[in-house]
Amino acid sequence: MSSQVIHALYDDDDVLLKAVKDVREAHHHIEEVFTPFPVHGLEKAMGIAPTRMAITGFMFGLTGLGFAFWFLNYIMIQDWPQNIGGKPSFSFAENMPAFVPILFEMTVFFSAHLMVITFYMRSKIWPFRKAENPDPRTTDDKFLMEVAVDGNEKEIKSLLERTGAIEITLKEKH
Amino acid sequence: MGHYEAPIREPIIIGDKNYHDISVDVAAPIEGKANKLWYIAFTISLLAFLWGVGAIIYTIGTGIGVWGLNNKINWAWDITNFVWWIGIGHAGTLISAVLLLFRQKWRMGINRSAEAMTIFAVFQAGLFPLIHMGRIWDGFYVLPIPNQLGSLWVNFNSPLLWDVFAISTYLSVSLVFWWTGLLPDFAMIRDRATKPFQKKIYSLVSFGWSGRAKDWQRFEEVSLVLAGLATPLVLSVHTIVSFDFATSVIPGWHSTVYPPYFVAGAVFSGFAMVQTLLLIMRKVSNLESYITRVHIENMNKVILVTGGIVAVAYLSEFFVGWYTGSSYEDFVYLSVGAATGPYWWAFWALIICNGVIPQLLWIKKIRTNYIWTFIIAIFINIGMWFERFDIIVINLSRGHLPSTWTQFSPTFVDIGIFLGTLGFFFVLFLLYARTFPVIAQAEVKSILKSSGNNYKRERDNPSAVKQEKKQSKKEVKKSKPSIGADQEAKTNTLLESLGTFDIKTQQPDDLKKVKGIGPVMEKTLNQIGIYSFNQVSKMTKNEYDLLDSITGSFPGRAQRDDWAGQANKLKS
Secondary structure, eight states, X not given: OOSEEEEEEESOHHXXXXXXXXXXXXXXXXXXXXXXXXXXXXXXXXXXXXXXXXXXXXXXXXXXXXXXXXXXXXXIIIIOOOEETTXXXXXXXXXXXXXXXXXXXXXXXXXXXXXXXXXHHHTTOOTXXXXXXXXXXXXXTOEEEEEEESSOHHHHHHHHHHHTOSEEEEEEOO | OTTOOOTTSOOSXXXXXXXXHHHHHXXXXXXXXXXXXXXXXXXXXXXXXXXXXXXXXXXXXXXGGGSSOOSSOOSSHHHXXXXXXXXXXXXXXXXXXXXXXXXXXXXXXXXXXXXXXXXXXXXXXXXHHXXXXXXXXXXXXXXXXXXSSSSOOOOTTOHHHHHHHXXXXXXXXXHHHHHHHHHHHXXXXXXXXXXXXXXXXXXXXXXXXXXXXXXXXXXXXXXXXXXXXXXXXXXHHHHHHHHHHHTSOSTTTOOTTHHHHHHHHHHHHHHHHHHHHHHHHHHHTTOTTXXXXXHHXXXXXXXXXXXXXXXXXXXXXXXXXXXXXXXXGGGSSSSHXXXXXXXXHHHHXXXXXXXXXXXXXXXXHHHTOHHHHHHHHHHHHHHHXXXXXXXXXXXXXXXXXXXXXXXXXXXXXXXXXXXXXXXXXXXXXXXXXXXXXXXXXXXXXHHHHHHBHHHHHXXXXXXXXXXXXXXXXXXXXXXXXXXXXXXXXXXXXXXXXXXXXXXXXXXXXXXXXXXXXXXXXXXXXXXXXXXXXXXXXXXXXXXXXXXXXXXXXSTTHHHHTXXXXXXXXXXX
């Protein structure tokens, strides 16, 4: 692999989207794209695989539901069955309707929190983590494309210029 | 193009903004200084909050006896306030989750503040169940944790316990949803910050957000799933709150219509509070371009619908109470007995504030008017407080045994705690307004091209805009620095005071690092002969004016952004 990358800066999302398509068509490797807001269609243009966050959310939800079933049964039926207000709790099936709110809340609780934690872990975002966007303007109004260079610096530069980049810089990869 | 939006839809970002303008506008309240009004409001809120803290400490130290509760009315202001606050805390999630599922773009200007309001309101709500337990140090009894007191478990059949689970889930999920949405906006503030302390704080809270394409993909999917989870969650919370009453056997409480009626009431009151806060905020924080008449009108429509549901519920309760012919039903909070009895004033406050006044919103002139909206929202806030007061106090004041009939009068502690929560709420909201990006700017930027006024105009009426552009181009051309001897003289005076720069021997600085100087402006400055921070740092009012007259673009911009001050910092 090369140790150098080219940073091309754009000031419009549609220009960027077109540029990403052109660069990929010319068979250059786009290392990363930094944008200030979600640009729709960008991940498709870059060829990024669909995310599986929703699937993890579903599985965590099932985990929460299962956990709630287990502890409700243990607490209310197994460990200390009581007759509360003339409604004895000796069978889980008969008492289940009263547990529906808790079953629901636990499903949501597990799904939401664990999915967000998974998202933070996968995208490597947490407190005290240093930001890695190479140019501070990419959180404001600029879009940055990072293209790998492999001895073809001139070719890529001229291609990027044609795509409408407003700034093109060669950087050492870190 | 993918940005098409029907011309009939009104623009929801006005004032011809571009991406950078949005960043500047959202960051302005954080980077600027608070005015006198903010300090006055903050001081009043803080005093109310402190009074509330004192009242709570007095309650906990002495006991619930310091409240105005009596033998018959054993719940009063505490639960009234609890339900009122939790109801207010419904609009935020409704706006950010339900409207996200329905792909309503207008949510983006208001969802951040509405969610902040939700979270702060739920804080206040959570206080009341805690302190009304009396022995707060035994508060952990509501959690199903293994303990040494035999097998002392909580009762999972009880709606009061469902409340514990529903509200803590709601609070924590809302908080996480809110914070995840805040990350890109905190990152924007972080990357703009010039003061080291500010930079450190916003780096910390933005969790190192970098805005990679993959991050955004995950971000969007997580937001969508969270919205899908939060939607039933928000409905479940107030449903469960209504179960606190509906599953009891007290006349007026034991009612199967409670869950939908409570949820509608919660949305109704929540939107009223959002209106109250945002109508002030859009003025104070100069956000008129992002919180527009369209937003206000749409929220008023939601208020009208949910208010209608609430009004129908009142009518049906009233009718059924009368139709049963039960003498007990004649004293419930919606009955002839209540309307003419000792609590007639509370009954009529409810009917007028919630049932009658909101109907004014059917008139378009009123629902698109800021002042009318504000007044009606205040009435709804009051009316919804009375609704909970009526449900709790009127129903309890007339029991099965006439000799126990009584009334409730709050003590100074009751009042103190309520005012204290109001103070606490506004303390939090005022601090939020000065430290958080109050508009979800990343989301707003993503709809700028489809719903921004300038973009819509260009798309819907291209020929007119082209002409406009041509004209402005001509004007710019006229004032290009190379034309005219007058300009040259000005350029020379400017360079005289700033010092010249020899491009051959010296290394030019990257002037774009100065906030407000973009690539175009840098080129213009270079043309004039300004290349270094040193030159820019010497600029004063005089030089700014000269520069403005040479370039002819962005008059006053340089001074507003304080280029000299920034360059001075960058110089070293």
